[in-house]
Amino acid sequence: xxxxxxxxxxxxxxxxxxxxxxxxxxxxxxxxxxxxxxxxxxxxxxxxxxxxxxxxxxxxxxxxxxxxxxxxxxxxxxxxxxxxxxxxxxxxxxxxxxxxxxxxxxxxxxxxxxxxxxxxxxxxxxxxxxxxxxxxxxxxxxxxxxxxxxxxxxxxxxxxxxxxxxxxxxxxxxxxxxxxxxxxxxxxxxxxxxxxxxxxxxxxxxxxxxxxxxxxxxxxxxxxxxxxxxxxxxxxxxxxxxxxxxxxxxxxxxxxxxxxxxxxxxxxxxxxxxxxxxxxxxxxxxxxxxxxxxxxxxxxxxxxxxxxxxxxxxxxxxxxxxxxxxxxxxxxxxxxxxxxxxxxxxxxxxxxxxxxxxxxxxxxxxxxxxxxxxxxxxxxxxxxxxxxxxxxxxxxxxxxxxxxxxxxxxxxxxxxxxxxxxxxxxxxxxxxxxxxxxxxxxxxxxxxxxxxxxxxxxxxxxxxxxxxxxxxxxxxxxxxxxxxxxxxxxxxxxxxxxxxxxxxxxxxxxxxxxxxxxxxxxxxxxxxxxxxxxxxxxxxxxxxxxxxxxxxxxx
Numbered sequence: 010x011x012x013x014x015x016x017x018x019x020x021x022x023x024x025x026x027x028x029x030x031x032x033x034x035x036x037x038x039x040x041x042x043x044x045x046x047x048x049x050x051x052x053x054x055x056x057x058x059x060x061x062x063x064x065x066x067x068x069x070x071x072x073x074x075x076x077x078x079x080x081x082x083x084x085x086x087x088x089x090x091x092x093x094x095x096x097x098x099x100x101x102x103x104x105x106x107x108x109x110x111x112x113x114x115x116x117x118x119x120x121x122x123x124x125x126x127x128x129x130x131x132x133x134x135x136x137x138x139x140x141x142x143x144x145x146x147x148x149x150x151x152x153x154x155x156x157x158x159x160x161x162x163x164x165x166x167x168x169x170x171x172x173x174x175x176x177x178x179x180x181x182x183x184x185x186x187x188x189x190x191x192x193x194x195x196x197x198x199x200x201x202x203x204x205x206x207x208x209x210x211x212x213x214x215x216x217x218x219x220x221x222x223x224x225x226x227x228x229x230x231x232x233x234x235x236x237x238x239x240x241x242x243x244x245x246x247x248x249x250x251x252x253x254x255x256x257x258x259x260x261x262x263x264x265x266x267x268x269x270x271x272x273x274x275x276x277x278x279x280x281x282x283x284x285x286x287x288x289x290x291x292x293x294x295x296x297x298x299x300x301x302x303x304x305x306x307x308x309x310x311x312x313x314x315x316x317x318x319x320x321x322x323x324x325x326x327x328x329x330x331x332x333x334x335x336x337x338x339x340x341x342x343x344x345x346x347x348x349x350x351x352x353x354x355x356x357x358x359x360x361x362x363x364x365x366x367x368x369x370x371x372x373x374x375x376x377x378x379x380x381x382x383x384x385x386x387x388x389x390x391x392x393x394x395x396x397x398x399x400x401x402x403x404x405x406x407x408x409x410x411x412x413x414x415x416x417x418x419x420x421x422x423x424x425x426x427x428x429x430x431x432x433x434x435x436x437x438x439x440x441x442x443x444x445x446x447x448x449x450x451x452x453x454x455x456x457x458x459x460x461x462x463x464x465x466x467x468x469x470x471x472x473x474x475x476x477x478x479x480x481x482x483x484x485x486x487x488x489x490x491x492x493x494x495x496x497x498x499x500x501x502x503x504x505x506x507x508x509x510x511x512x513x514x515x516x517x518x519x520x521x522x523x524x525x526x527x528x529x530x531x532x533x534x535x536x537x538x539x540x541x542x543x544x545x546x547x548x549x550x551x552x553x554x555x556x557x558x559x560x561x562x563x564x
Contacts, residue, residue: 044098047081049073050112052121052186054163059094059105067091070104074163076118081111119156119165124184125191126151128222129406131414132177136167139358139418141351142177144400144410147222148191151184180417182227195224195494203492204447207437214388215439216403221448225494228454229420233371235454236314239266239500239537240557243318246270246277246295248545250304256311258550263558266314268374268539269305271364273320277301278367282359290326298367305368316427317370321357322346323377336380337395338387345381347397348407348443358418365422372455373419376429378411378444380404385441404443412452425454429502432460435485446489449497455536456497458486462525463508472508472515476524479503483532490533498536501529505540505549522556530561 049056058071073079080098094105112118125148132143136157145151154176155169165181185191194201204218242264248255249269259267270277276294278301283291296304308315325344328335334350335343346353361373380396381387384404387394402410412428419426434444435458450456459465460482462472471478490496503525508515515521526538540556542549 042082043084044080044082045113047079047097047111047113048115048118049075049077049079049106049110050118050120051075051110051163052119056106056110058099059091060103067105073099073106074159074161075110076115076159076163078115079106079111116155118159119153119168121153121186124151124153124168124170124181124186125149125188126179126183127185127191127193128183128224128413129410130179130183131410132170132175132179133167134177136169136178139355139362139414141355141414143175144351144402145172145175145179146400148188150188151179156181183413194219195222197494200492200494209436209438212389213385213438213441214404215384215441215443215445216405218405218437218439218445218448220403221405221409221439221445223447223451223493226416226452228495229425231420231423231425235425235498236266236371237498237536239314239316239455239539240264241266241268241316241500241537241539242550242557243268243505243539243542243545244270245543245545246273246275248547249277250296250301252304252307254547255545255550256308256313258547258554259313260311262551262554264313266316266537267308268316268318269308271317271319272324272360273318273376274324274326280360280363282356282363286356286359287327287330289329290324293326302368305370309369314372315368315370316372316374317361317364317368317424318374318376319357319360319364320376321378322348322353322380324353327353327356334397336387336397337393338383338391339393340383340386340391341381341394348378348380348404348411349396349398349400349402351399354411354414358415361415361419361424362422365419365424370424372425372427374427374429374455374457375415378408378428379431379440380408380442382442384443388441403439404441405439405445405448408443409445409448409452412449416452416454427455427457427497427500428453429457429459432458432465432482434458435482435489446486447493450490450499451493451495451497453497455500457500457502457539458482459502459541461502461541462504463511470511470513472504472511473513474524475504475521476528479525480528480531483528483534486534487532499529499534500536500538501526501534502539502541505542505553506546517553519553519555522553523559523561526556526559526561527564530564535561 055072057069060070062068082096095108129147134140134142151170151172156165157167167178200223207218279294328344334346334353336347416426430444434446439445462475462478466478
């Protein structure tokens with residue numbers, strides 16, 4: 010027995026010495042000492058962790074993120090060498106942190122009292138949904154009232170803030186710690202310098218590129234990958250519901266994605282969002298939710314990437330329910346909700362989120378994210394025009410701010426975000442209707458221009474030989490893509506219909522499709538393409554089906 014006891018003592022001693030060695034520079038546990046729970050706090054993401062090295066010098070040994078739960082010793086046994094520091098136990102190791110870095114509640118972990126707006130921010134009513142309270146412009150100071158949670162790096166997702174009479178929640182990623190940083194512009198590799206001072210040769214009233222934001226937008230990686238080369242088929246509401254024959258055509262011809270209408274004036278399904286926010290729209294729906302769910306699932310079951318299309322501001326049905334949101338002008342029908350109006354923002358983003366939740370769309374595509382074509386006439390000649398511009402934004406700012414809001418919420422719902430834009434916005438100016446390619450491509454996941462050959466360009470005949478007009482467009486788009494730090498995938502709408510109303514009449518077949526798409530790939534716009542055919546003409550799709558299967562990388 011004595012020998013066994015001696016052996017046990019020897020083993021215990023060895024284990025204790027090993028543990029002490031493993032804790033070199035820290036401590037050795039909390040046996041017999043008084044402790045209490047605490048949390049690490051700071052005005053930034055990380056807190057330094059200290060201990061003794063082999064030379065018994067007090068040094069930084071690691072970092073922990075704020076919000077980390079630790080055990081604080083309260084018996085006052087820390088030596089004078091650690092004045093201003095408190096001994097803690099973390100992962101069974103005794104270490105030290107600044108006494109000011111310890112708080113007794115998780116809600117106190119964020120110690121910053123003010124933040125500054127680096128990128129103009131949407132203010133939310135709460136941190137649980139996407140209802141909009143207000144908007145605050147770049148450069149403003151915010152009082153910090155609280156936060157929702159800290160990420161793995163100790164950064165705040167959303168701050169509760171106040172500014173003047175406004176109280177609400179904003180995303181922390183758009184805020185900085187100093188006024189100087191808030192006032193600064195993003196000029197890495199001369200980014201701001203590229204856009205500064207650009208303008209059209211006469212006023213377009215859409216705003217100026219230098220007033221827009223070019224900070225890199227962090228690209229998301231969701232539970233499914235973004236389809237980076239989408240050979241896409243467009244289905245209007247009727248075709249989207251009755252899609253069996255379209256799926257067969259797609260699978261036979263190399264199509265790997267489908268755009269399906271959710272709202273193009275008329276609603277495809279019986280949306281509860283519309284029922285609440287736009288009863289007139291709700292009364293137009295084509296099918297019940299379960300029917301559309303089956304249709305979308307059919308597409309997914311056949312291995313095709315699903316994109317839900319929503320026409321945003323060109324919405325005469327929503328306008329009937331909410332005329333107060335619409336532009337008032339002698340040059341307007343009064344049926345176009347303003348791009349400045351936050352109620353219209355909220356409605357369309359709510360539709361998008363609902364569609365992702367109900368049907369599992371891989372991506373949401375917003376069309377008509379702009380002011381009307383007649384906007385220049387309104388701005389130039391109508392002194393009484395009312396754009397419903399509550400916050401004093403330019404049109405370009407409003408469109409970009411809307412995209413920040415939509416991207417954040419659609420990503421949170423679990424889908425990627427794409428937009429349709431006019432081909433003109435590859436110019437070096439903000440268009441009259443508020444589109445400027447670099448300011449939009451920098452935010453969204455996919456940008457889909459619409460350089461339809463019978464509409465885009467200034468020549469008398471741009472559709473007979475589409476290669477040349479598409480080459481001109483693609484060259485400019487390539488330049489714009491290189492002018493921003495985080496450009497979107499460029500997936501282009503192409504002319505997918507005959508041109509019978511023009512002289513000469515041209516039948517758009519496979520050869521005309523390939524003529525359009527080849528120059529896109531030559532200029533790096535290799536995110537795929539979508540033939541626009543408003544009627545979703547199945548015969549037409551079969552006619553030029555080989556254009557989808559064509560390998561444009563080999564041209």
